[in-house]
Amino acid sequence: MTGADPAAPFGVYVHVPFCASRCGYCDFNTYTPGELGTGADPESYLAALDIELRLAARRMDGDGMLRPAQTVFVGGGTPSMLGAEGLTRLLGSVREHIGLAPGAEVTTESNPESTSPEFFDRLRTAGFTRVSLGMQSAAGNVLAVLERRHTPGRPVAAAREARAAGFGHVNLDMIYGTPTETDDDVRATLDAILSADVDHVSAYSLIVEDGTAMARKVNKGLLPAPDEDVLADRYQLIDDALRGAGFDWYEVSNWARPGGECRHNIGYWRDGDWWGAGPGAHSHLGGVRFFNVKHPRTYAAACARGELPVKDSERLSDADRHTEKLMLGLRLRDGIGETDLRPGSERVIAGYVDSGLLRWSDGGAGAPRRLALTDPGRLLADGIIADILVAED
Structure with missing residues (x-):
C-alpha cells in the first residue's frame, strides 16, 4: 500500500452488516438474524471492528500513510440497529485508533423505524454531524413493492427529530422507477421531502440486481422491468422540484442546499483514499484496492486471530x-x-x-x-x- 498521497482526502467507511429484514431490491452485504447463526452478533462485530481499526492504524502508520480521518461514513445494512450506544462505541474506536481531523464530517445511515429523538440526541453527543435516512418513497404501494418495512410518514418525522437534536446536515434517500410507481407517487415523495427541512437528497433510479427477490419477480413476469424513458422523465421531475426549492445538483444523483454536500462521497468521486472497515468493506489507498471477507463470523474470527480481515487486493494500473x-x-x-x-x-x-x-x-x-x-x-x-x-x- 505504500505510495498513497498524504495530501489526498482520507476517510473511513464502516460497514454494519445487520438488517431486521431484507428488502426485495437489495444486493448489499447484509444479514438478517436468521441468516447469521452463532458467533455473529453486534457485540462480536463491535469487538472485531475495534481490532481491525487498531490493526489498520498500525499498517497505515508503518507505510507512512496514517492521518486523522476527514470524514467517517457508517453504512450498511442498518447501522441504527446497533443503537446509539453501539454507534457511540463504533465512533470511539475510529477516534481512538485512526483519529478525527478538526471539523470532520461524521455520517451514519439510519432506518427511520429504528430511530427516536433520544437516539439522535445521543448521536450528537457522541460526535456525529450528519444523518442519512432511507426513505425511498412516501407512497405505501411503492414501499410494498420494494419490501420496505417502515411506514410512509416515519422518514419525515425522523428527519425532523434529527434536526431538532441539532443535526445541521440530514439526507433523505429516494428511489424512483419502481414498478407500479406513478408520477403522482414521485410528487408525493418530493412534497414529503421538502416538508422535512433536510439539506441533502439522494435520488437513485431503481436497478434490478441479479440474485435479488425483485429480479426473480421480474424474470417470472410478476413485475415489469423499469422503463428507461420513464426513468428519464422521473429524473427530470425530481430535478425540477428540488432545484425549484433551493437545492442544486453536485453529482448526477445527489442534490444539496449550499454547504450540504456529502464530503465523504465527494472523496470517493475525486479519487481520494479511504479505509473500509467491517465485513465486505472495500478500501482504496495509494492506487491499491482491497476488500474484506464478507461474512460477519469469518470477519470476527480473522480479527480475533490478530489478522487484518482482507480477502483480496489489486494494484490499479495507470x-x-x-x-x-x-x-x-x-x-x-x-x-x-x-x-x-x-x-x-x-x-x-x-x-x-x-x-x-x-x-x-x-x-x-x-x-x-x-x-x-x-x-x-x-x-x-x-x-x-x-x-x-x-x-x-
Whole structure:
C-alpha cells in the first residue's frame, strides 16, 4: 500500500452488516438474524471492528500513510440497529485508533423505524454531524413493492427529530422507477421531502440486481422491468422540484442546499483514499484496492486471530486509475480538468459539446479548463463517458 498521497482526502467507511429484514431490491452485504447463526452478533462485530481499526492504524502508520480521518461514513445494512450506544462505541474506536481531523464530517445511515429523538440526541453527543435516512418513497404501494418495512410518514418525522437534536446536515434517500410507481407517487415523495427541512437528497433510479427477490419477480413476469424513458422523465421531475426549492445538483444523483454536500462521497468521486472497515468493506489507498471477507463470523474470527480481515487486493494500473477518474469525476457538477483527458477523444467531446451535452468552463487562476456534463447531459452520462473512453488512444 505504500505510495498513497498524504495530501489526498482520507476517510473511513464502516460497514454494519445487520438488517431486521431484507428488502426485495437489495444486493448489499447484509444479514438478517436468521441468516447469521452463532458467533455473529453486534457485540462480536463491535469487538472485531475495534481490532481491525487498531490493526489498520498500525499498517497505515508503518507505510507512512496514517492521518486523522476527514470524514467517517457508517453504512450498511442498518447501522441504527446497533443503537446509539453501539454507534457511540463504533465512533470511539475510529477516534481512538485512526483519529478525527478538526471539523470532520461524521455520517451514519439510519432506518427511520429504528430511530427516536433520544437516539439522535445521543448521536450528537457522541460526535456525529450528519444523518442519512432511507426513505425511498412516501407512497405505501411503492414501499410494498420494494419490501420496505417502515411506514410512509416515519422518514419525515425522523428527519425532523434529527434536526431538532441539532443535526445541521440530514439526507433523505429516494428511489424512483419502481414498478407500479406513478408520477403522482414521485410528487408525493418530493412534497414529503421538502416538508422535512433536510439539506441533502439522494435520488437513485431503481436497478434490478441479479440474485435479488425483485429480479426473480421480474424474470417470472410478476413485475415489469423499469422503463428507461420513464426513468428519464422521473429524473427530470425530481430535478425540477428540488432545484425549484433551493437545492442544486453536485453529482448526477445527489442534490444539496449550499454547504450540504456529502464530503465523504465527494472523496470517493475525486479519487481520494479511504479505509473500509467491517465485513465486505472495500478500501482504496495509494492506487491499491482491497476488500474484506464478507461474512460477519469469518470477519470476527480473522480479527480475533490478530489478522487484518482482507480477502483480496489489486494494484490499479495507470489505465485503470484514469478510467475511474473519468467515470467518477464526470458525474460531478464541476467535471474534470482537461489534463485528465487523453488524446483521441477530441472529436467525440467536440460532438457532445456541439450537441449541448458537455460544456467547457474556465478552470480559474491559470488552471486547465474543465469538462463537465450539462443538465441534459446528465441523463446520458454513462453513454457519454463510455464513448470518451472508447475514443481515447
